[in-house]
Amino acid sequence: MKLSKLVGERLKDVPSGATLRSHIYLLRAGYIKQVSAGIFTLMPPAQRVNLKIQNIIREEMNAVGGQEVLFPVVMPRELWDLSGRYSSIKDEMVRFKDRTQHDMLLGMTHEEAAVHMALNTIKSYDQLPFMVYQIQTKFRDEARPRGGLIRAREFTMKDAYSFHATQEDLAAYYQKVFDAYMRIFKRIGFKKFVAVEGDNGMMGGKVSHEFMAVTDAGEDKLVICKSCGYSSNMEVAVSVKDENDGTVLGEITEVFTGNAHTIDEVCAFLETDAKHTAKAVCYKTDDGRLVVAFLRGDHDVNEAKLQKIARSELSPVDVEEFGLCAGNIGCINLNVPGDSVVAFDKSLQGLENFITGANKKDFHLKNVSASRDLAGVEFVDIALVKEGEKCVHCGAELSFTRGIEIGNIFQLGTRYTKQMGMKVTMPDGTAKEAVMGCYGIGVGRSLESIIEEKADDKGLIWPMSIAPWQVHFCPLRLDDENVGVLAEELYREMEKAGIEVLFDDRNLSAGIKLTDSELMGIPIRVLISPKTIVNGQAEVTIRETGEKLFINFADLISELKEMIRGDLEELN
């Protein structure tokens, strides 16, 4: 490919509206162009990367027995009414009426389509297990598209669905896909990524993992144990909390605390530490019930976990409406409606002599004791993990990082097959719902996340496996006849040797050409100029390391092929 004919331009300035480094470089290097909020055209270089990532995914999905299919983007409402998702998914799903006024939608995932395909097609256990996958454009009407392809509204996704006769078979296959995902992300070039235990969100089911590109630019907070490798999304992370002191001091005493309402204010007023307090955090459920969560004062609520206990989304509440005294709510003598959810965090287990609200304006209680006053309470895990807490697996200190979700896998169980009536005949003649797993990878997100991991202050850096071209051929002084003739000859030779080469055939200054090559991020740059020709050599620069080599023209092609082969092998 000649750069003079490549569609797209390299920009010097940071485009307005872009803040994420990867997004900025994709725009500046001519890889993407925004059409609308969260909607992009992939220009030729990005589409080349896109196709290479797709092929890696395809190979690994095929290697675990995946059968590629193509489900429809547009589906009829009826199919999604069966699963209940037509109504449970809100504004992020696009709905429209077709010309016959029939309700249609744009599929965000394809569990329903997969079950539809299997319905009446797969009838017996001996047709199981199988896995189908597709690579397809999807549209989700994100409320806040951001970061280019990281959180786009339209994106390329690989989604896969497996069907099994038993949960055991699903669990075994799930592990195979887990391993395939590890290979996929390694082959794409990720060095910093983790698989974390995930929250299932709208998918239902139980076991799940999220594959996270680890980067400060990530939206997700991750909890990681560097010692044993435990890693988890903050929403479901667990930890060993500090143990509480175990001595009961004395009688519960009411103390005046006046305007001190927050934990900090109360601690300051009573000259104590938040570790010696129990705070209340209140919410309202979708159906208007009160939720009161008690935690040790130095902990914060993990809303994802609390939502599961309350079986509802949670929203802010005005506690006065429920007759409670804001700022003075406590776990002794709490008077709430019978349908309220009251949850006690494990951080309160064994806590003695602590302070809590008196459920009475301007007063708190002292010397409350978990063992004595909360006897019979079932403590649950509703607090966020704190950095420095201990790993439940190995006891080492946990640390925090951030990540971008680039893939996820779920053990769905029978949620969809039950709702859609997809049964198979078992060996004993009974009919049983098939057990499903589902497996997603964001292709565009992977493309952009690898930039977050690898780019430097000069521009993009592509791993060889997904680079739009392998070699950026950059002759300087093309007006010089020697350079011009040799450049064309080398370009032809590289193409003939099967090297994917971008030839900067523009007669521009060295400054512009080198800056462009760094911005575009192709792994190997080959430079020739009147000077290098005198020495009979090309200057070869590795984009990632900056390492420079001088290679004799006679050896250039074979050396390049060897470098490319080596890079690809390392990633494989």
Add this chain to the structure above:
Amino acid sequence: MKLSKLVGERLKDVPSGATLRSHIYLLRAGYIKQVSAGIFTLMPPAQRVNLKIQNIIREEMNAVGGQEVLFPVVMPRELWDLSGRYSSIKDEMVRFKDRTQHDMLLGMTHEEAAVHMALNTIKSYDQLPFMVYQIQTKFRDEARPRGGLIRAREFTMKDAYSFHATQEDLAAYYQKVFDAYMRIFKRIGFKKFVAVEGDNGMMGGKVSHEFMAVTDAGEDKLVICKSCGYSSNMEVAVSVKDENDGTVLGEITEVFTGNAHTIDEVCAFLETDAKHTAKAVCYKTDDGRLVVAFLRGDHDVNEAKLQKIARSELSPVDVEEFGLCAGNIGCINLNVPGDSVVAFDKSLQGLENFITGANKKDFHLKNVSASRDLAGVEFVDIALVKEGEKCVHCGAELSFTRGIEIGNIFQLGTRYTKQMGMKVTMPDGTAKEAVMGCYGIGVGRSLESIIEEKADDKGLIWPMSIAPWQVHFCPLRLDDENVGVLAEELYREMEKAGIEVLFDDRNLSAGIKLTDSELMGIPIRVLISPKTIVNGQAEVTIRETGEKLFINFADLISELKEMIRGDLEELN
């Protein structure tokens, strides 16, 4: 791939609602499954064919310098307001409001997106020409989806857009793409296809061609000259009409014709031939104007041509509303509103002594003469070509056939670049709109049209180049130990040799297995059984011809590879 694990089933019965042979076989052989009217899931075998067709297209598009991109499926209204197509395209385009109540649409083609990409990116003539293409899922809300993938609402399409500094450059490049299309359809395996001059429809512009798979199942009527190769869509076809007799007989005479209103009735009443009459056919334009078309009585109106003259869609009209006398309209003393369109077909040129309506109830005129009574009239081409008329190029007889449109190419000119303000600086410093071409191929239509060409009464027949698998391996009596062991061994060997093989590993009767293999249409079937093993041979059957070969096991792999190579080469 083992057939026992292939998702999909083979059906004996013709599925309800399917009438087209290709559609029936795709359903019966487990290639597609309908999700909604005109919306299908491509099961694994169809997706394999789909990907192979895509790769052929990709290679040929790259060979003419195409750069692959990916435009968005969902676009904002503003972009399509610029071209005027947001309002000009009617119900077939899906529109919806996003969560911010912004008008969005699903792109049916991507001229607007291509110009958007080029806007501010391509600034100078020396960045031209270039061509970008994409392979993408599209949705058109067809009023009457039919024939499976032939007229689906959701389908895979390759669309391409080229940009040029001059019309001459476009014309030269257009020819290159034309040639690439001929190669693509040949490589896909079409033997019966033609490129016909097309009607431009909603695309605007002038020169265009449609690539038609020739088949009786086609929706389009084609006019073909077997002598010089002239071929055209009926809508724009031209021909040499029979010449008219040139002697003026006498005075115009009013004759009573009573209830004889149609041409047939009038001819019977006056004992003459339709060739000696001029009939009137009337329509109404979108803005309510009257259109009267006069043709020789034995010709029919070509509505596509008449629409261009009337610059409007045409709908039926009640002529009495315009004061005309239905059944007696004629070209002499016609009294119509001033804004009416009155057109005279070339078939009336030189026609003498003819009969036409008297514009008076129950009467016609005799002895009307074109040379005398229609002097000054400009005759235009508004009649359909009739079979047997002469080719305008070589004078040979024209014949009719039918076709399915599998591709089309258009010289768009500056329609879109003008409306969207996409200019480039020319060598002389002036700014000029870029000149565009656009080029489409229906991937799903191609997949199904090739079935129409090749299938027989037993099932599908795939060309080697796009076959889901190259070899259908069909061992009989798998319960026989010799067969079982050898089958597994041969399967492994074929896979190892890079042969794409579908292994029917089911222990079913020969009848079922052979019927399934014929239905599925894989080009080469390899059969082993206790009987062939005794002879040390496999029975190899060519699906298309039914030809049978017996090949020694020792030579089987190399012979199969040779057969596959030969087939692929023939198509290349």
